[in-house]
Amino acid sequence: MTTTPPDQSLPSEGREMGRQRVRSRTDRKLVDATMRIALQRGVDAVTIEEVSRISGVAKTTIYRRFHNRQELLDGIAHTEMVRPLDMSHTSFDVEGIAERIHAAVQEFDEAFGVKAVGQVMSSDSGFFHSVVVNVLEPVRNRIADYFKRGAQAHKFRPDLDVDFILDLTLGGMVATAALHDGVPQEWPHRMAEFLWPHIEALPQGNTGSQPTNPTQPLQTVA
Missing domain, CATH: 1.10.10.60 (Homeodomain-like)
Known part of the structure; x- marks a missing residue:
């Protein structure tokens, strides 16, 4: 047989x-x-x-x-260290911001860990520079795209300083990971709640004052 x-x-x-x-x-x-x-x-x-x-x-x-x-x-x-998560249907509100930040934490953890992001970005090594270009910058660009789409959808402020928001969020993420040996589960939502009053778009026709833009210095009264 x-x-x-x-x-x-x-x-x-x-x-x-x-x-x-x-x-x-x-x-x-x-x-x-x-x-x-x-x-x-x-x-x-x-x-x-x-x-x-x-x-x-x-x-x-x-x-x-x-x-x-x-x-x-x-x-x-140049290896694909991160499998991008599909965030195309993420809402433009507090929950959506928290979801987008949480996704970034997952992506960095999949690559080499959030704690190492600062070390990679601050190194003058050609190897780490390539890692920044091929891994970190695409993650940052995907987060930026989310905030830009939110502004275009009139859910976020049209004058939103996306670069500042990214620096604030990613810097806070790396510092938190270093202090707590990782990013606590609740941190993305806490950051989203902090950001929301500063980036939420005013309802159309509302001429009331907008919460202080975190990119602008606070005014002091003598």
């Missing part, structure tokens, strides 16, 4: 999907190991041998992808 060889038991599409899953898991291990070494001991400590030891991925496998250490660093810096 003729039997089907094990490697032919699945349709070609299934075998290809299996290979892609294995490759994806390997990519994740290499990213995590490289970032861990670079953040804890510096970029100079990243070697193929050390990445292999930390990740558990065989050196032969790594060398099939990267010929040397520099190719490894370049490849990791």
Whole structure:
């Protein structure tokens, strides 16, 4: 009786999907190991041998992808570390702002952790600069897009200083993560509640005063 060889038991599409899953898991291990070494001991400590030891991925496998250490660093810096969350239907209110901030926390945690964001952004290393361009800036741009769409929908102030809001939110996120060993579950909502009075659009026809713009200095009375 003729039997089907094990490697032919699945349709070609299934075998290809299996290979892609294995490759994806390997990519994740290499990213995590490289970032861990670079953040804890510096970029100079990243070697193929050390990445292999930390990740558990065989050196032969790594060398099939990267010929040397520099190719490894370049490849990791350009790897998709974050899977963007679909926020296209997020509401433009306190709950929506909290949801958008929480999504950013998740994205940073998936990449290398919120606590490491400040270290990555402040480093003068070419490797970390590439990580900023390919990982951090896209996350920041997605948050900016949310606030811009909210202003266009007349839910947020039309003169909203998006860059300032982003600096305030991301800076607070990184500081909170450093102080509390992570971002507490309730923090995104607390930040959203803080921001809302300053960015909420006035109802049409309402000429009342708007809450103080956090981008403008407070006026003092002599």
